Amino acid sequence: MSEFKLHCFALSGNSYKVALFLALAKANWEPILVDYFGGETHSDQWRRNVNEQGEVPVLEHTGIRLSQSAVILDYLAEVTGKFGPQDAGERREILRWMLFDNHKFTSYYATLRFLYGLRMTGETPVTQFLRERAMAAYRIVDRHLSDTPFLVSTRLTIADLSLAGYVYMPEDTGVDHSEFPNIAAWKDRIRNLPGWQHPYDLMPGPTFL
Ligand SMILES: N[C@@H](CCC(=O)N[C@@H](CS)C(=O)NCC(=O)O)C(=O)O
Incomplete structure (x- = not known):
């Protein structure tokens, strides 16, 4: 099982920010395809279970679920020790x-x-x-x-x-x-x-x- 799961879709550049981090960090991750153009992020179920803000990217890791690419990148820098601030x-x-x-x-x-x-x-x-x-x-x-x-x-x-x-x-x-x-x-x-x-x-x- 992958360590990181990323809810995303190819056309989403906001998701790419996180996918690129995971690729460059050589993390063990998998994408979970979101059917954005089929309206998945607008469904009550998706908003209840994945992200109440109705947006991708969403990252899942060790029972933590995060949205907002900036927050996710900050989290990934902290847990992997890569690409973060030095002071x-x-x-x-x-x-x-x-x-x-x-x-x-x-x-x-x-x-x-x-x-x-x-x-x-x-x-x-x-x-x-x-x-x-x-x-x-x-x-x-x-x-x-x-x-x-x-x-x-x-x-x-x-x-x-x-x-x-x-x-x-x-x-x-x-x-x-x-x-x-x-x-x-x-x-x-x-x-x-x-x-x-x-x-x-x-x-x-x-x-x-
Ligand atoms: N500030 C957010 C923006 C995320 C965002 O706008 N994601 C788009 C896809 S690239 C989305 O899911 N939009 C849903 C909508 O606006 O209904 C982030 O950086 O994660």
């Missing part, structure tokens, strides 16, 4: 970037990708707004990565894994990624780490709608 200053920096990620970097981009890249809504005032907000967040991260190889340190931390959730997703979002050379170099550094896998290889389920 209080790093802990605060990791938290600062993970909060920025949840509010802006992942959040705007993931919603844009869902509408424009998966639901194929075409351009609307909403996609336009989301792209502007996402690109503003990408500019901030790109500038930050111009003088550091990883977000918080010279080594990979859970802050990098949080921001990496959607950056390998292949769908067209209308964002010109050539504007972000430092993010491209950072993506390559992560991709070259032993154990890295693309989200669609790491998690089960359909990869298009």
Whole structure:
């Protein structure tokens, strides 16, 4: 039996943050496919038994069940001793970037990708707004990565894994990624780490709608 169980699906970049941690840490884990597009996370039963917040990822480990990717990454860093902070200053920096990620970097981009890249809504005032907000967040991260190889340190931390959730997703979002050379170099550094896998290889389920 696997030590860690991750409720997830391939298209979920928020789940990928955790799946990538488990892959890079060479943990003994298994994915549990959630039928998100079939409405599973909206069912009373799923919300009662898995996550009242109605979201993946959800991690199960030794009788503990956790949601929110940032909380899960923090937990995994603690129990595995990998990719976590080395002192209080790093802990605060990791938290600062993970909060920025949840509010802006992942959040705007993931919603844009869902509408424009998966639901194929075409351009609307909403996609336009989301792209502007996402690109503003990408500019901030790109500038930050111009003088550091990883977000918080010279080594990979859970802050990098949080921001990496959607950056390998292949769908067209209308964002010109050539504007972000430092993010491209950072993506390559992560991709070259032993154990890295693309989200669609790491998690089960359909990869298009
Ligand atoms: N802040 C959450 C976001 C999780 C999230 O939005 N997950 C999506 C899938 S990628 C979801 O389950 N959404 C359900 C919904 O919005 O109804 C995290 O980091 O875990």
